[in-house]
Amino acid sequence: MSQPPVATHAAYDVELLRKDFPILERRVHDNQPLVYLDSANTSQKPRQVLDVLTEFYEQHNSNIHRATHALGEEATEAYESARMKVASFIGAPSADEIIFTKNSSEALNLIANVLAWGERGLKPGDEVVITEMEHHSNIVPWQLLCERTGATLRWFGVTDDGRLDLSDIDTLINEHTKVVSFVHVSNVLGTLNPVALIAARAHAVGAIVVLDASQSVPQLPVDVQELGIDVVAFTGHKMCGPTGIGMLWGRRELLEALPPFLGGGEMIETVTMERSTYAGLPHKYEAGTPPIAEAVALGAAVDYLTGIGMDAVAAHEREITAYALSALTEVPELRVLGPTEPVDRGGAISFTLGSVHPHDVAQILDGHGIAVRAGHHCGRPIHRRFGVAASTRASFYLYTTTSEIDALVAGLDKAKRFFG
């Protein structure tokens, strides 16, 4: 299969990058240019990724692993090489430790599910620690696990400026703690959490550390070995890849020791009607036909991001976030939920605007072509923590420009006047 053309940019040229994204040419509502500020929800896809996706289906489509024919070998090769790309993208020691799931949520459910039984299964008295700033997908799986096993769910609170309240870390994470699962970069507050510090405490008591990196892997260079964690979950559609694919990375010894999740084709070693034995990693956790074309396209997304350079992507994210924070904090009656300084912070800014409801803010912005998200962004507890039911969120990515931020600020002004 031909290599996807990779964009390489000496200096970061956002206008040039934007040309890679066909959708950024869209006009909405009365021919207004699209201002897409909802990338924390899902990112847009560059032509380089879409081309690989189409080429796969038009030239190489086949099921994998099972086929002894040319297409089968090409498809298997493309799928497995995507796994290798992902592994090296996040610094995983081995591609076998990368499990393709359908999204981040499934990856988090996978790890929570396999901790429900077997030797390492949780029991009454055991504790799971999460935080108040988690996405619902890193709350509900652990609630279900605790319900099913009788374990207890505990959580870190959040300070008024949107940081984890770590003052009680030594009592919260204690000898009963079996799992500590938390978000790397919050999709609501933007907060970047101190992974090493929490992981160290968790490991000191023998707990497994799970990191929800759904927002961080798209934005920052992430090295799972450097972070010192055990399991990481992230998702293709937020990192220029297709929908329908997510990833779990886990340390080999851990994944090998845990029981299977879904059963079926490809995850077995041998099947009799009475009992089955299971395949080694990564197949053990990939039952049925995987998202083959999605993995191949995701590999192209990884190539695309690598071509730009994750350092450059992160630098752009920092700059645009700093620009947005300073512009937004000037807007009268605007209150940012989360850190207002661009330090240890990702590119999602949630805010309230006086008494104008976020739905109404977003609707007015949409009327001017500006796409933001309104609601609780799958983080109801953290909104409650800040005394609101919902907020408006603007979020950025490698193609976001400062003039789009200016348009947002102007739009907010219109919203306030409309409802004022």
Add this chain to the structure above:
Amino acid sequence: MSQPPVATHAAYDVELLRKDFPILERRVHDNQPLVYLDSANTSQKPRQVLDVLTEFYEQHNSNIHRATHALGEEATEAYESARMKVASFIGAPSADEIIFTKNSSEALNLIANVLAWGERGLKPGDEVVITEMEHHSNIVPWQLLCERTGATLRWFGVTDDGRLDLSDIDTLINEHTKVVSFVHVSNVLGTLNPVALIAARAHAVGAIVVLDASQSVPQLPVDVQELGIDVVAFTGHKMCGPTGIGMLWGRRELLEALPPFLGGGEMIETVTMERSTYAGLPHKYEAGTPPIAEAVALGAAVDYLTGIGMDAVAAHEREITAYALSALTEVPELRVLGPTEPVDRGGAISFTLGSVHPHDVAQILDGHGIAVRAGHHCGRPIHRRFGVAASTRASFYLYTTTSEIDALVAGLDKAKRFFG
């Protein structure tokens, strides 16, 4: 969003249909034309589906349900209208009863998993009935369920001519039986099973009837209400759709009564740190960002199949299978596993060829551009039942021609001579 152009064919014109499938132009190994006889493994994709997929990403890509902006509304509309198409394609009474999963295997695991707890959860003494001709994806989930709950797994045997042995149906399905799960059309034997008869007995004892329709929905008109079943699982990639998407249909009362499967964003009603309540159908079973673009493309696949007409697709499948059966049974030393008459039979033919190992058969065929599958096709028990470890399988779809069958027969002759 523009409507996908739907192929409509007065008389069934396989050559015309083939033009819809770009990959059928492929040449493999020394420029030989591709003869793709591995459609039971995965089907090829028509241009009409790929165009919709690309158009979605280039024009409408957004996350769904959560966004108050133009793209979000377009994407939500496209996703939900795919659900409606699928519902009407299989005669489901309501689109809310269609759950998008990542593949058939996940759909089967979903139902097996949610029967592990809650009010309808299985207990020791309860029984689950499957058959010896199941795909591993309809065996292992039930083994896991039985392991976890202490229930007992039982199964129908298979006769020498590849039919279910129903002689002991009344003892096998008895008052302890809670679930009966079986394949509609076998991917190994091709057998079409008598759904109504088995469902009637299962319902007489109050058991839930689960049908693995992974092979039948692509090939036959399927009406879930007529079949009188409770749950059905099938998969996008075998029906001209993309990888990364499968479907579960279940009766509303049943799905409403069962507990959630995966937890996370979109499947909740309200979340607090202490506990959560869950959304109604279908969202309750769709945690996280679903395979959005995949669903949209799958909707186009349903349009494509509907445009041809499932009766026409089924008629073609019957004809080509009859042609292949009569050609193959002429081949010396070739032994078909499963029904040798084209009656109550789908279009997958597994066979052995003297003492030549299926891998070697497939490799020689591949050398001549012919793609078949060799192995146990995720059906190790049924192969053991017929005293072999593996077989070669040729399988057909709406684009298969009789001259491709002729090429297969000629290729088999070469394989025999090579290893003779």
Add this chain to the structure above:
Amino acid sequence: MQLESMYQEIILDHYRTPHHKGLREPFDVEVHHVNPTCGDEITLRVKLDGSTVSDVSYDSLGCSISQASASVLTDLVIGRDIDAGLTAHREFVALMQSRGEAVPDEEILEDAVAFAGVSKYPARVKCALLSWMAWKDATAQAQEHSTMSEGDNDDRDS
């Protein structure tokens, strides 16, 4: 600008000065409904008097559309026959699901006709329906209670 098709003056008026807002006694049934996507919530009480809706009171958290819709709802049902309220409910739901296609019946819907434009925005339809769904639920429960001759309040979370 097409935003005006959603934000009709009538809607903005009801939003700025909502009618019948606040929880009142006495009541037969209180319900609490939630919009899972955005977290908007309403607590709504219904008092029936035979076949008449004698009071509907509510406390809610939500956008202009959901606030105005609750206000319009109470205008339409308080002091009216339950059946008339249910007819309005049916009309309103049909209007909201019409994707901008339906011509609303002003006889039945009065101020609620202003929501026709909202029906073009599927994401906002849920906002408009929140209070209506709550009212229907509460009314059905209240009717059930009264036929069972029970007077206890049911705080159902649905």
Add this chain to the structure above:
Amino acid sequence: MQLESMYQEIILDHYRTPHHKGLREPFDVEVHHVNPTCGDEITLRVKLDGSTVSDVSYDSLGCSISQASASVLTDLVIGRDIDAGLTAHREFVALMQSRGEAVPDEEILEDAVAFAGVSKYPARVKCALLSWMAWKDATAQAQEHSTMSEGDNDDRDS
């Protein structure tokens, strides 16, 4: 035709008349390995004598490639030093993973060099490696047993 790059005459010869086939006594360890994709299986026994591989016997179900590979393996290791066998193992694995790129060392691999063409077919690499993986597993177990001075057979399913 490129099929011949896989099906070298040497391979077909070993396939038609496999060497050392059949399970024999005495043995230190017996293992059973499976290729999950196709269901091919091998039962393989190893007898060590100090640092020498005194016998390897096997019974297998599989394609020409896996049969021939087992035959070639036994030729290479029986009567040789364990270390020489492990060197051949390393070379063979490297060859099979080379995707047709490696130039095999005939000194070490002898007839096994014929498998160079198989390495271009990833789906068949597992077939070629099945017996080799089983042998390495069995040998490691036998060495462990002998250092622990235990003589019991371990029927490990791995």
